[in-house]
Amino acid sequence: MSSFAIIGAGPSGLAAARALQKRGIKVDGYESSHRVGGLWDIDNPRSTMYASAHLISSRTTTEFAEFPMRSKVDYPDHRVLRQYFQDYADHFGLAALFRFDTRVMRLQPRDGGWDLTSTGPDGESTRWYAGVILANGTLAEPSVPTFRGSFAGQIMHTSAYKNASELDGKRVLIIGAGNSGCDIAVDAVHHATSVDMSVRRGYYFVPRYLFGRPSDTLNQGRPLPARIKQAIDTRVLKAFTGDPVRFGFPKPNYRLYESHPIVNTMVLNHLGQGDLRIRADIDRFDGNTVHFADGTSGDYDLVLLATGYSLNYPFVDREHLSWHGAAPRLFLNMFPASFNGLYMMGMIEASGIGWQGRFEQAELLAAFLAAAERDPARAERFRARVTGAPWPDVTGGYHYLGLDRMAYYVNNYAYRAAVRAERTAMDAA
Numbered sequence: 001m002s003s004f005a006i007i008g009a010g011p012s013g014l015a016a017a018r019a020l021q022k023r024g025i026k027v028d029g030y031e032s033s034h035r036v037g038g039l040w041d042i043d044n045p046r047s048t049m050y051a052s053a054h055l056i057s058s059r060t061t062t063e064f065a066e067f068p069m070r071s072k073v074d075y076p077d078h079r080v081l082r083q084y085f086q087d088y089a090d091h092f093g094l095a096a097l098f099r100f101d102t103r104v105m106r107l108q109p110r111d112g113g114w115d116l117t118s119t120g121p122d123g124e125s126t127r128w129y130a131g132v133i134l135a136n137g138t139l140a141e142p143s144v145p146t147f148r149g150s151f152a153g154q155i156m157h158t159s160a161y162k163n164a165s166e167l168d169g170k171r172v173l174i175i176g177a178g179n180s181g182c183d184i185a186v187d188a189v190h191h192a193t194s195v196d197m198s199v200r201r202g203y204y205f206v207p208r209y210l211f212g213r214p215s216d217t218l219n220q221g222r223p224l225p226a227r228i229k230q231a232i233d234t235r236v237l238k239a240f241t242g243d244p245v246r247f248g249f250p251k252p253n254y255r256l257y258e259s260h261p262i263v264n265t266m267v268l269n270h271l272g273q274g275d276l277r278i279r280a281d282i283d284r285f286d287g288n289t290v291h292f293a294d295g296t297s298g299d300y301d302l303v304l305l306a307t308g309y310s311l312n313y314p315f316v317d318r319e320h321l322s323w324h325g326a327a328p329r330l331f332l333n334m335f336p337a338s339f340n341g342l343y344m345m346g347m348i349e350a351s352g353i354g355w356q357g358r359f360e361q362a363e364l365l366a367a368f369l370a371a372a373e374r375d376p377a378r379a380e381r382f383r384a385r386v387t388g389a390p391w392p393d394v395t396g397g398y399h400y401l402g403l404d405r406m407a408y409y410v411n412n413y414a415y416r417a418a419v420r421a422e423r424t425a426m427d428a429a
Contacts, residue, residue: 002130002373003028005116007315009098010038011355012346012362013135014085015064017094019362023370028127029098030118036089036098037082038137046140048159048309052187053078056179056263058214062354067091074214107132107316113341131369134313135345141312143404144305145175148284149291157305158184167191170301173290175282177203177249181306182264185276195276196298198290202252204234204261205241205268215263216352223413226397230256247271248278259401260351260409308405316342326404331386332394332419333408334361335368339383349405350412357416364423371426382426392418 004020006013009031020027033044042049054077055062063069067088071080089095102120109115110128117126142157158180164187172192174181177199188195207215224232234256245251247268270276280294291297311327321328321344322336330336333347343365346358372379396411 002026002113004131004133004369005030005114005127005129006098006133006135006345007104008038008135008137008345009033009036009089009095009100010040010135010137010346011085012137012358013038013098013133014089014094015355015359015362016133016135016345016365017097018088018092019359019366020369021092021094021097023366025366025369025373027097028129029094030102030104030116031098031100032103034100035086036095037085039139040078040081040085042078042082042162046137048139048142049078050158050161050180050184050187051163052183055081056208057352057354058208058216060214061216061220061352063356064088064359065356075208104136104315107320107342109320109340129341131341131343133343133345133365134316134347136313138311138347138349138408139309141310142305143308143310145307147282149286151285151290151303152287153301153303155303155305157307159309161304164188164191167302169193171299172196172302172304173198173279173298173300174304174306176306176308177262177267178260178306178308179262179264181304182262182267184304184306186264186266186270189270189275192302196279196300197276198279198282198292199249200281202250203244203259204237204252204256205244205265206237206261206263207240207265208263210236210240223396226257233257241265241268244268254401255399257351257398259403259406260349310404311347311408325407327407331391332361332364332415332422333410334365335386337387339386347408348410348415349408350410350415352412353410353415357412357419360416360419360423364419364426367423367426378426382422385422385425392421394418 003026006016006029009029017027017029039047039049041047054075058074059069069084102118104118106117107114113128113130114132115126115128142159167188168191170192171194172188174185174197177197185197280292283291283293288299289297290300320342330344334344368382394410394415396414400406400409
């Protein structure tokens with residue numbers, strides 16, 4: 001029987017291991033840290049987690065369906081989640097499938113499969129696999145922009161931020177207002193001397209609770225058409241959060257859900273209280289002074305880059321993943337059209353997709369690998385659909401912004417429907 005490698009023991013890697021385990025497919029896992037959890041393990045050297053981090057989607061829309069969380073908190077913190085993944089791995093015997101403290105250095109194609117070279121406690125070794133599943137995460141490689149001039153203070157990407165005490169007594173400028181940037185801004189107002197946020201575009205702010213319930217648990221039935229949902233939810237947000245423009249944010253030049261919304265309205269509270277302020281886009285640095293595009297300036301000790309992350313698979317040549325712009329171009333963000341034995345897990349971002357959505361990915365992958373092993377004709381029919389028919393539209397009718405971080409964004413409902421349809425077709429073929 002063929003064996004497959006999984007790179008990464010975070011949520012996506014564990015989902016892949018579980019789905020392949022259920023199909024009786026042999027798995028070897030590789031994890032550079034000393035335990036499961038991925039970025040949710042703050043002690044993992046590659047983790048970009050910080051002490052105040054919580055889920056921004058609610059527990060019931062995020063957890064694995066076959067293994068509910070013990071916690072009944074709506075938005076648990078990173079400590080609860082790291083323990084959840086450990087419990088999940090222990091319950092299904094997944095940790096035993098992984099080599100920990102072992103880093104994958106290189107993937108090289110050979111004889112219809114892949115040589116995987118790794119280094120770990122026993123030194124460097126190379127093993128051959130029929131296929132390799134890349135589940136090493138999407139939020140580990142900081143995206144660091146360049147700026148004119150030079151800054152005399154400290155510049156830090158939010159990936160390196162761990163605790164609000166790092167901000168004590170400092171004049172802080174946060175560049176970017178994504179979910180992490182807004183979380184850290186809320187931390188900063190209790191520790192820093194001053195806090196500014198430099199933004200170049202407008203944002204939509206979604207409260208964690210609407211009508212007394214976690215906001216992402218509403219409208220869980222049949223999805224509304226994109227334009228109708230955008231119209232209704234925009235009105236609801238205005239009623240609950242007001243217009244962020246009055247707090248200094250630019251007016252968004254896109255519709256709601258065409259970029260990832262900010263699930264943090266505490267930022268608006270602090271803006272209203274004068275605890276922080278919004279500044280324009282950066283023009284240039286000059287010593288401790290930052291000049292903004294609107295002609296204003298300010299002096300700072302620390303610049304925090306909340307500028308997101310880039311996809312990074314450093315152990316394999318880009319040509320093998322069909323890169324197109326900022327992301328590989330893969331069928332359902334999983335399968336290269338070449339079917340070269342590389343498979344992607346977790347290269348999806350979507351509001352509400354949760355880890356169950358990633359497990360459904362893994363179930364489709366496991367169904368294909370099982371078919372390739374035991375029923376080649378069935379697997380060939382799937383390959384024919386991928387290479388010979390139009391790929392499903394997984395946007396749900398939303399026109400996402402053409403940003404690097406949106407290059408692998410999908411609509412939760414459209415994407416999961418497409419994955420389930422392919423799995424049903426695979427099992428019924």
